[in-house]
Amino acid sequence: MKTESKEILLLRGLADNDKKAIETIYKENYNIVQALIINNNGSSEDAKDIFQEAIIVLYEKVKTGTFTLNCQIRTYIYSVSKRLWLKKLMQQNRFSLTSEGHEETVQIEADVDDYEKKETEFKMMEKAVSGLGEPCKSLIEAFYVEKRNMQEIANSFGYTNADNAKNQKYKCLMRLKKLFFTQYKLDS
Amino acid sequence: MNDLQILEAVERYISGQMSSDERVYFEQLRKTDPEIDQLVVEHTFFMQQFDRFENTKKLKTRLNEVHIELAERNLIKSPKLKGKAKIVYLFNRYKKVTAIAASIAGITALTFSAMVWSVSPNNKNNADIKALNREISALKNQNSQQNREINNIKQNIPATINYTKGGTGFLIDEEGYIVTNAHIIENARNIAVQNAAGKDMTVNVVYVDVERDLAILKIADTSFMAQPIPFRIKKSSADIADHVYTLGYPRNDIVYGEGYLAAKTGYNGDTLTCQIAIAANPGNSGGPVLNRNGEVIGILSTKQTSADGVVFAIQSKYIHLALEELQNKDSTYKHLKIPSSTSLKGMEKTQQVKKISEYVYMVKVS
Numbered sequence: 395m396k397t398e399s400k401e402i403l404l405l406r407g408l409a410d411n412d413k414k415a416i417e418t419i420y421k422e423n424y425n426i427v428q429a430l431i432i433n434n435n436g437s438s439e440d441a442k443d444i445f446q447e448a449i450i451v452l453y454e455k456v457k458t459g460t461f462t463l464n465c466q467i468r469t470y471i472y473s474v475s476k477r478l479w480l481k482k483l484m485q486q487n488r489f490s491l492t493s494e495g496h497e498e499t500v501q502i503e504a505d506v507d508d509y510e511k512k513e514t515e516f517k518m519m520e521k522a523v524s525g526l527g528e529p530c531k532s533l534i535e536a537f538y539v540e541k542r543n544m545q546e547i548a549n550s551f552g553y554t555n556a557d558n559a560k561n562q563k564y565k566c567l568m569r570l571k572k573l574f575f576t577q578y579k580l581d582s
Numbered sequence: 583m584n585d586l587q588i589l590e591a592v593e594r595y596i597s598g599q600m601s602s603d604e605r606v607y608f609e610q611l612r613k614t615d616p617e618i619d620q621l622v623v624e625h626t627f628f629m630q631q632f633d634r635f636e637n638t639k640k641l642k643t644r645l646n647e648v649h650i651e652l653a654e655r656n657l658i659k660s661p662k663l664k665g666k667a668k669i670v671y672l673f674n675r676y677k678k679v680t681a682i683a684a685s686i687a688g689i690t691a692l693t694f695s696a697m698v699w700s701v702s703p704n705n706k707n708n709a710d711i712k713a714l715n716r717e718i719s720a721l722k723n724q725n726s727q728q729n730r731e732i733n734n735i736k737q738n739i740p741a742t743i744n745y746t747k748g749g750t751g752f753l754i755d756e757e758g759y760i761v762t763n764a765h766i767i768e769n770a771r772n773i774a775v776q777n778a779a780g781k782d783m784t785v786n787v788v789y790v791d792v793e794r795d796l797a798i799l800k801i802a803d804t805s806f807m808a809q810p811i812p813f814r815i816k817k818s819s820a821d822i823a824d825h826v827y828t829l830g831y832p833r834n835d836i837v838y839g840e841g842y843l844a845a846k847t848g849y850n851g852d853t854l855t856c857q858i859a860i861a862a863n864p865g866n867s868g869g870p871v872l873n874r875n876g877e878v879i880g881i882l883s884t885k886q887t888s889a890d891g892v893v894f895a896i897q898s899k900y901i902h903l904a905l906e907e908l909q910n911k912d913s914t915y916k917h918l919k920i921p922s923s924t925s926l927k928g929m930e931k932t933q934q935v936k937k938i939s940e941y942v943y944m945v946k947v948s
Contacts, residue, residue, distance in 0.1 A: 411640055413648070420648050424658040438660055453641055483696045512634065519635035538629075539636050564586045571628055 409456040448474040451509040522573035530566035654913040671730040745946035749868035750830035753941040759803035762868035789908045814924040820879040830869030831944035848894040876926025
């Protein structure tokens with residue numbers, strides 16, 4: 395019971411991007427994943443990538459409000475890492491994968507698929523944002539990420555008034571949406 | 583309503599900032615206007631994507647940060663950072679601590695000086711200041727006397743040197759060796775060079791070959807800063823019809839001219855030079871002739887007076903020969919090296935010229 399509530403706290407922390415929680419999850423699980431990857435034709439760089447992807451899979455899951463896993467965090471991360479690495483090996487035509495006792499007992503296939511879809515979307519948005527250029531990029535970030543108000547934005551970006559800044563932001567947003575949806579429609 | 587206002591309304595609707603009346607009205611609008619409905623759906627989806635992107639981005643950064651930190655503290659078995667990346671990490675890690683330490687030091691210093699100031703005696707100061715005043719005026723008197731004397735001496739010195747002739751030259755070694763035409767410095771009493779920024783520097787003549795019309799000067803000014811030369815000086819000859827350009831000082835500003843290689847030999851079949859079709863004026867003499875790759879193929883030297891635009895340039899291989907001769911004569915020049923690689927290839931012409939003009943000097947003679 396006690397470990398369970400601790401695990402739930404960690405998952406909540408992960409959902410909130412809390413540094414302490416992420417550190418704990420990282421510290422307690424990284425080494426076994428690294429051992430898995432290195433024993434299976436991977437490097438420590440690969441291990442880092444795969445492990446971080448696995449944490450993002452878990453993050454996407456808890457973001458949907460599911461804080462109860464059917465297993466321990468450790469088993470979950472291990473299973474997901476293994477699945478992700480297997481996929482990568484298959485892409486590179488290097489099949490063999492030997493496990494180290496932690497047999498895959500949990501269903502993570504759906505979560506991994508969901509993550510992969512979201513990762514493609516992430517890449518699309520990343521491309522759209524980087525294609526936006528300045529000052530649009532900073533303008534959009536100031537408004538939608540930092541949630542600053544228009545008057546403040548007008549001052550720091552050198553627009554004569556809030557209406558001008560609003561107009562500019564509108565144009566930038568339209569461009570960003572266009573960049574994003576062109577890719578999105580191409581892909582689907 | 584225009585598009586901007588519609589979008590604003592949609593954003594307020596999605597984020598729940600509308601009053602209940604407004605909300606009812608908007609929902610009605612949504613039902614009757616499929617375009618607005620579509621916009622709400624689309625925008626909700628987009629903003630979800632955008633928020634998720636931002637959150638994932640933050641998480642990714644956080645994960646990297648945690649990874650580096652845990653590896654540094656040996657809490658995970660991952661290789662540590664090396665070199666620059668490590669310094670960046672350490673800086674980020676300790677910048678807070680450093681800032682705090684610095685502010686503590688600052689506060690301590692301020693407090694301390696305040697204490698010293700409050701306990702130090704501050705009467706008598708007026709008398710001291712007066713005394714100092716007198717001393718300063720004494721110094722002033724002395725100073726103006728000196729000035730007067732210096733002025734007297736100045737009047738006895740002949741006026742500054744008037745340079746009457748001029749040409750162009752360019753660096754061939756980063757230590758300040760300049761190549762130019764021998765005819766420019768013929769019968770010279772004083773020689774100086776002036777760089778693109780207009781700064782005058784004195785030079786010494788280290789080599790003259792009247793037959794080939796080549797001279798090598800060395801900048802003697804201590805303010806000259808050594809800089810690697812970006813252009814190559816070709817040993818092989820260029821091809822007919824190659825596009826070439828030159829930089830020179832026919833007047834007080836550097837001037838660019840463009841043309842082509844017309845013949846591999848010079849006047850009356852002279853093998854020392856080659857013929858170039860380019861607009862050149864007196865003063866262009868000694869200037870580099872460069873091809874499109876930014877390689878020096880020759881030094882502009884003479885012009886046929888009976889025809890317009892016919893100019894002769896000394897082939898660049900003779901610069902190599904001249905230096906070899908100089909080195910054979912005097913071993914102190916053994917270390918000189920003519921640049922054999924170019925960093926200008928593929929660079930846009932304007933950029934090339936900008937770069938090269940830093941290495942082209944006006945040669946002034948009196």
